Amino acid sequence: MTGLAAAASTTSLGEAVQFWILGTVAVIGALCTILMKRAVHSALSLAGTMIVLAVFYLANGAYFLGVVQIVVYTGAIMMLFLFVVMLVGVTAADSLKETLKGQRWLAAGLGLGFGILLIAGIGNASLRHFDGLGQANAGGNVQGLAALIFTKYVFAFEATGALLITAAVGAMVLTHRERTERATSQRERSQARVRAGKQVPPLPAPGVYARHNAVDIPGLLPDGTPSELTVNPTLRARGQIRDVSGEALTGVKELERRSEDWLERDSGPRSSSAAPGPAAPKEEAKK
Amino acid sequence: MNPVNYLYLAALLFTIGAAGVLIRRNAIVVFMCIELMLNACNLAFVVFARMHGNLDGQIIAFFTMVVAAAEVVVGLAIIVSIFRTRHTASVDDASLMKL
Numbered sequence: 001m002t003g004l005a006a007a008a009s010t011t012s013l014g015e016a017v018q019f020w021i022l023g024t025v026a027v028i029g030a031l032c033t034i035l036m037k038r039a040v041h042s043a044l045s046l047a048g049t050m051i052v053l054a055v056f057y058l059a060n061g062a063y064f065l066g067v068v069q070i071v072v073y074t075g076a077i078m079m080l081f082l083f084v085v086m087l088v089g090v091t092a093a094d095s096l097k098e099t100l101k102g103q104r105w106l107a108a109g110l111g112l113g114f115g116i117l118l119i120a121g122i123g124n125a126s127l128r129h130f131d132g133l134g135q136a137n138a139g140g141n142v143q144g145l146a147a148l149i150f151t152k153y154v155f156a157f158e159a160t161g162a163l164l165i166t167a168a169v170g171a172m173v174l175t176h177r178e179r180t181e182r183a184t185s186q187r188e189r190s191q192a193r194v195r196a197g198k199q200v201p202p203l204p205a206p207g208v209y210a211r212h213n214a215v216d217i218p219g220l221l222p223d224g225t226p227s228e229l230t231v232n233p234t235l236r237a238r239g240q241i242r243d244v245s246g247e248a249l250t251g252v253k254e255l256e257r258r259s260e261d262w263l264e265r266d267s268g269p270r271s272s273s274a275a276p277g278p279a280a281p282k283e284e285a286k287k
Numbered sequence: 288m289n290p291v292n293y294l295y296l297a298a299l300l301f302t303i304g305a306a307g308v309l310i311r312r313n314a315i316v317v318f319m320c321i322e323l324m325l326n327a328c329n330l331a332f333v334v335f336a337r338m339h340g341n342l343d344g345q346i347i348a349f350f351t352m353v354v355a356a357a358e359v360v361v362g363l364a365i366i367v368s369i370f371r372t373r374h375t376a377s378v379d380d381a382s383l384m385k386l
Binding site for chain 1: 288289290291292293294295296298299300301302303304305306307309310311312313315316318319320322323326329330333334336337338339340341342343345346348349350352353354355356357358359360361363364365366367368370371376379
């Protein structure tokens with residue numbers, strides 16, 4: 001299909017259909033990459049675009065590059081991106097405050113102008129015919145690439161090796177943090193804790209006894225109020241604390257109401273006569 | 288369909304990536320837009336290889352991929368170290384060479 005004719009000017013219908021469908025997907029993915037507010041969504045859109053590009057490589061006779069695109073780009077690079085997004089914080093959305101006035105519109109206008117120039121340039125070039133890779137791929141795509149890499153481009157290939165080693169060392173140097181002071185030992189930390197005298201025993205555990213044991217539920221103090229100290233500081237900072245201190249009271253109230261229904265007692269006079277009624281659930285919570 | 292349509296697609300993707308670099312201010316998203324531009328160039332190289340009937344374009348695209356992998360490693364390390372010192376990934380806040 002690609003290279004049977006020496007100089008064809010049109011591809012098969014199947015490839016045209018594939019191009020228009022997947023090309024739309026690629027452009028939508030690219031637009032989502034720059035328009036999504038959260039970095040995770042951008043990364044996933046970009047991964048979709050890269051998979052579509054891999055299919056295009058395969059359609060253009062670049063079988064090796066198509067597989068490398070999936071393995072290296074979508075497999076390694078995008079996962080590295082997602083890893084860093086998780087490290088930096090998923091919720092870190094772009095700030096909407098404009099530092100330069102009208103920067104967004106100016107940038108969009110510049111992009112539009114640039115795109116028009118680029119596409120007009122391609123339109124002006126005379127690219128009516130194409131040769132196809134039938135002859136070049138005759139001995140196999142990988143074999144053809146290997147023959148070129150290890151003869152004509154061997155010096156570039158070796159420079160690539162040096163570049164990769166430099167990049168690996170550079171990444172290690174950049175992310176390495178030199179310890180400026182000695183790490184405190186467990187004994188020293190415990191001694192400091194005793195000296196400070198603020199919280200000598202371990203922090204109280206989260207959860208409400210026999211009801212909830214999730215880490216985001218604060219334990220209750222004797223008077224039924226939730227204790228902030230029992231929840232992890234990270235959850236506290238994010239505001240992801242589930243307060244269930246009210247649940248016990250409503251549960252007890254519901255139980256009382258149902259038991260009175262079941263015993264067919266009239267709760268009317270009791271609730272009106274019993275002045276310590278509201279205090280009773282509090283007694284329950286104290287236990 | 289003429290394969291030149293692939294070139295138009297590559298130009299469009301490159302333009303979207305360039306606009307993203309200018310518009311977005313989250314350093315990670317800016318980096319993703321750079322990757323998008325590199326990928327668009329790769330697509331153009333692969334299509335040129337098919338048009339000319341030799342594999343040189345594919346070799347260039349292969350080298351681009353290797354360089355992009357190295358660039359991503361170093362770039363993300365820089366972003367992580369900036370985030371460590373400044374607690375933000377916005378390119379606006381990284382306005383000084385030193386903290």
